[in-house]
Amino acid sequence: xxxxxxxxxxxxxxxxxxxxxxxxxxxxxxxxxxxxxxxxxxxxxxxxxxxxxxxxxxxxxxxxxxxxxxxxxxxxxxxxxxxxxxxxxxxxxxxxxxxxxxxxxxxxxxxxxxxxxxxxxxxxxxxxxxxxxxxxxxxxxxxxxxxxxxxxxxxxxxxxxxxxxxxxxxxxxxxxxxxxxxxxxxxxxxxxxxxxxxxxxxxxxxxxxxxxxxxxxxxxxxxxxxxxxxxxxxxxxxxxxxxxxxxxxxxxxxxxxxxxxxxxxxxxxxxxxxxxxxxxxxxxxxx
Numbered sequence: 001x002x003x004x005x006x007x008x009x010x011x012x013x014x015x016x017x018x019x020x021x022x023x024x025x026x027x028x029x030x031x032x033x034x035x036x037x038x039x040x041x042x043x044x045x046x047x048x049x050x051x052x053x054x055x056x057x058x059x060x061x062x063x064x065x066x067x068x069x070x071x072x073x074x075x076x077x078x079x080x081x082x083x084x085x086x087x088x089x090x091x092x093x094x095x096x097x098x099x100x101x102x103x104x105x106x107x108x109x110x111x112x113x114x115x116x117x118x119x120x121x122x123x124x125x126x127x128x129x130x131x132x133x134x135x136x137x138x139x140x141x142x143x144x145x146x147x148x149x150x151x152x153x154x155x156x157x158x159x160x161x162x163x164x165x166x167x168x169x170x171x172x173x174x175x176x177x178x179x180x181x182x183x184x185x186x187x188x189x190x191x192x193x194x195x196x197x198x199x200x201x202x203x204x205x206x207x208x209x210x211x212x213x214x215x216x217x218x219x220x221x222x223x224x225x226x227x228x229x230x231x232x233x234x235x236x237x238x239x240x241x242x243x244x245x246x247x248x249x250x251x252x253x254x255x256x257x258x259x260x261x262x263x264x265x266x267x268x269x270x271x272x273x274x275x276x277x278x279x280x281x282x283x284x285x286x287x
Contacts, residue, residue: 011245020131021241023139024255027198028207028233030146033153033226034191035212037184040164040222046083046185049098050192051201053079053105058196059112069141072196076189079105084178084185129200129252132244145194149187160184161222199252206256207233214263217270232262 011017038046054072061071079101087097134142153160162170163180171177188208195204215229240255247254268276 011242016132017241017245019134019136019139020251021237023134023142023198024131024237024241024251025234026139026142026146027195028211028237028255028259029230030149031191031195031204031207032211032215032229032233033150034187035208036215036222036225036229037160037164038188038208039212039216041184043188045098046080046188049083049101050076050080050189051196051204052103053101054189054193054196055201056105056107056109056112059109063112069193069196073190073193075105076193077186080185080189081182084182129196129198129203129250131198131241131251131255134198142194142198145190149191152183152187156180156183199256203252203256206259210256210259210263211236214259214266217263217266217273232259236262 012021054076057071057073057075058068059071060066060075061068064071082101083097086101159170159175159180160183162173162175163177163184167177167181170180191208192204195207198204199207211229211232212225214232215225215227218228219225236259237255240258241251243249243258244251244254266274268274271277
């Protein structure tokens, strides 16, 4: 029994593991909440685009000696708003506008960095993620930004819900659909930025999309979907850090792969929706 308790508690005797867990839990929970809107609006591609677009701002801030988070946030939010503007004004689909703008912003970051010779681990942590390298300053920054995002979601929940499910009816009801959509895009942009230090540009899309997609297989109502997605994100962070600690592998990758494993479990076994459930327990599958 003592050995089991030691196995469970040993990782958390290290301060960097505790900091990493707190940061990962906050990012995972907030990303899942915002990810529910991303999934329901069919905008999963934007979860991949904005982290890459933010690299342009991170690179510019690095060269200027400014705060990397702030640079990434400005680039992500501006790109998100431009995506909304171009898709509405140029009559392009979201995926087309996303493909044009995020590649341009990412290329700008590559161009800026290509002029520098003194690459640093701090900069590359934004690309590949380093959840075990976050400082208490990073944790507090993440906490404040995460709290602001959740407060805004609560305050504008009805508007976000209405516009997400039926923008035409929302416009007919007098809601400022364009403003709400721009606001949602901005929230997605900020959410991607707080995940950069935790899992990096390459993997942050998984925290936005995968827990929310898992939750969609488990429930039909948006509040329950948000709660389930946040729970999947938090459990993925906890289990992923255990895997990283004992297997000596990348913590960011372990968190994402754990979330992916939860998705496939739901894909197979979700009541009423899971593949095996439909084949073995649905009325159509009964003999």
